[in-house]
Amino acid sequence: xxxxxxxxxxxxxxxxxxxxxxxxxxxxxxxxxxxxxxxxxxxxxxxxxxxxxxxxxxxxxxxxxxxxxxxxxxxxxxxxxxxxxxxxxxxxxxxxxxxxxxxxxxxxxxxxxxxxxxxxxxxxxxxxxxxxxxxxxxxxxxxxxxxxxxxxxxxxxxxxxxxxxxxxxxxxxxxxxxxxxxxxxxxxxxxxx
DNA sequence: CAGACGATTGCCT
DNA sequence: GGCAATCGTCTGT
Numbered sequence: 258x259x260x261x262x263x264x265x266x267x268x269x270x271x272x273x274x275x276x277x278x279x280x281x282x283x284x285x286x287x288x289x290x291x292x293x294x295x296x297x298x299x300x301x302x303x304x305x306x307x308x309x310x311x312x313x314x315x316x317x318x319x320x321x322x323x324x325x326x327x328x329x330x331x332x333x334x335x336x337x338x339x340x341x342x343x344x345x346x347x348x349x350x351x352x353x354x355x356x357x358x359x360x361x362x363x364x365x366x367x368x369x370x371x372x373x374x375x376x377x378x379x380x381x382x383x384x385x386x387x388x389x390x391x392x393x394x395x396x397x398x399x400x401x402x403x404x405x406x407x408x409x410x411x412x413x414x415x416x417x418x419x420x421x422x423x424x425x426x427x428x429x430x431x432x433x434x435x436x437x438x439x440x441x442x443x444x445x446x447x448x449x450x
Numbered sequence: 451c452a453g454a455c456g457a458t459t460g461c462c463t
Numbered sequence: 464g465g466c467a468a469t470c471g472t473c474t475g476t
Contacts, residue, residue: 287457296473313458313459313468313470316456361458405457407456407457410456
């Protein structure tokens with residue numbers, strides 16, 4: 258699908274080329290795994306809405322709420338292939354190469370000017386930020402799957418779940434490496450299998 | 451109320 | 464590969 262952002266009447270958009278799934282309270286990598294809180298409450302609501310949160314003191318992340326009301330789940334949008342409004346993306350991310358404009362979940366939000374002010378947006382019938390089908394002319398895109406990135410804190414079964422999905426061969430996918438711990442534990446037990 | 455830490459990035463060696 | 468940036472959120476007391 259395509260993600261479209263309306264910035265003062267102009268469309269900034271791209272094809273989604275990388276996502277991760279976070280599913281239910283049993284998924285220890287999912288924000289909902291420790292119950293409903295003020296931050297994550299949107300995940301417990303109906304599907305089709307944006308769950309946007311702030312992390313690392315500087316970055317925004319965009320999720321699409323999925324599953325039915327009462328079952329908390331969401332898809333983290335991690336990378337786009339830029340389409341419309343590339344000049345605006347460049348302006349939002351000065352210094353970035355075109356390839357890296359939206360290659361990463363925080364970069365994607367920067368490029369499309371997405372932040373907490375549009376948390377809870379209706380992504381199906383909204384106007385500020387929405388999803389639309391990509392008319393596929395060349396058949397289905399090849400989908401690859403890997404472990405999710407940056408979830409060293411999760412239980413092994415959840416670290417190992419193949420819930421990151423990418424368009425195989427796309428140069429616009431983030432170059433983070435699944436299974437590489439970003440932060441080592443004090444006792445040095447690194448690695449991920 | 452203090453303390454720990456994060457679904458990351460950019461710059462450094 | 465290492466590490467600082469930077470602050471909201473959650474936990475335990």
